[in-house]
Amino acid sequence: MEFGSIEREFHVDASPEVVFEVISSPVHIREWWSAETDIESVPGATGELVWGDSATPRANVVPITVLEAQSPRSFSFRWCHPNGEVATPSNSLLVTFVLTPSGAGTSVHLTESGFREMGWEAAILEQHYNEHIVGWDTHLAHLRDYLMQLITTG
Amino acid sequence: MTAPVNDDLWSAIGDPTRRRMLDLLLTDGVGTATSLSEQLPVTRQAVAKHLAVLDRVGLVNVTPIGREMRYQVDDAQLARAVAQLAAVGATWDARLRRIKQIAEAIQRSQQQ
Numbered sequence: 653m654e655f656g657s658i659e660r661e662f663h664v665d666a667s668p669e670v671v672f673e674v675i676s677s678p679v680h681i682r683e684w685w686s687a688e689t690d691i692e693s694v695p696g697a698t699g700e701l702v703w704g705d706s707a708t709p710r711a712n713v714v715p716i717t718v719l720e721a722q723s724p725r726s727f728s729f730r731w732c733h734p735n736g737e738v739a740t741p742s743n744s745l746l747v748t749f750v751l752t753p754s755g756a757g758t759s760v761h762l763t764e765s766g767f768r769e770m771g772w773e774a775a776i777l778e779q780h781y782n783e784h785i786v787g788w789d790t791h792l793a794h795l796r797d798y799l800m801q802l803i804t805t806g
Numbered sequence: 807m808t809a810p811v812n813d814d815l816w817s818a819i820g821d822p823t824r825r826r827m828l829d830l831l832l833t834d835g836v837g838t839a840t841s842l843s844e845q846l847p848v849t850r851q852a853v854a855k856h857l858a859v860l861d862r863v864g865l866v867n868v869t870p871i872g873r874e875m876r877y878q879v880d881d882a883q884l885a886r887a888v889a890q891l892a893a894v895g896a897t898w899d900a901r902l903r904r905i906k907q908i909a910e911a912i913q914r915s916q917q918q
Contacts, residue, residue, distance in 0.1 A: 658898055660898060660899070662902055662906060664906045664909045664910060666909035666910050666913035670912050670913050670916070671905070671909045673912075674905055674909045674912065680908055683904065684901055684905045685901060685904075762898065762902060764898060
């Protein structure tokens with residue numbers, strides 16, 4: 653087992669409040685992660701990320717536990733720990749988003765760390781899912797519908 | 807035959823000594839347990855064990871030459887392993903692009 657981490661920094665032309673909402677609420681996680689989830693953005697909250705299709709709606713189920721949720725500054729969680737187990741540094745991957753105001757937008761710093769074997773498995777799982785079930789084109793169509801809905805109901 | 811893609815492949819290249827061995831095999835083209843152990847701070851026996859792990863996941867091809875075994879890197883399997891290492895970063899990049907698009911679309915809709 654080898655410990656590894658991924659680090660990314662990028663700019664978003666949206667306020668930290670909006671970015672925080674997008675990264676932490678189930679309604680948006682469904683869009684950017686293609687996963688159904690019931691997670692609450694409250695420290696200690698536990699839930700599931702669920703990938704599937706109409707034939708097997710729960711084809712892949714991955715636990716998630718929120719560590720920190722400080723709107724609009726930071727959001728962190730652990731995931732990929734075995735079902736039914738409490739997330740710890742040795743059985744899960746830690747994802748941390750740090751949001752910093754930058755001009756009219758937000759600078760987002762992402763880190764994911766944990767045992768590479770798990771990250772690999774999760775990546776393969778997601779890649780498989782994205783390639784075979786939800787292409788990015790389908791995604792954009794969903795996103796368009798979804799935004800229209802937000803605008804009309806909001 | 808397509809070699810199975812699983813934890814074993816990942817674990818095989820997760821070990822620093824084995825990665826160093828792959829480097830040496832790629833540089834030299836071929837190697838034996840003896841030639842590799844001369845370039846590494848580990849015994850010939852340890853090298854042989856590591857080579858067996860690499861062989862098991864298809865990362866090296868073995869040819870018996872006299873009493874020795876000659877090892878070469880399997881390019882296709884190494885490419886597969888490398889692609890999988892990159893996939894971890896690539897999936898986050900795809901997720902982050904979507905986060906950016908969603909957040910910016912919401913921001914624009916709020917300003918209208």
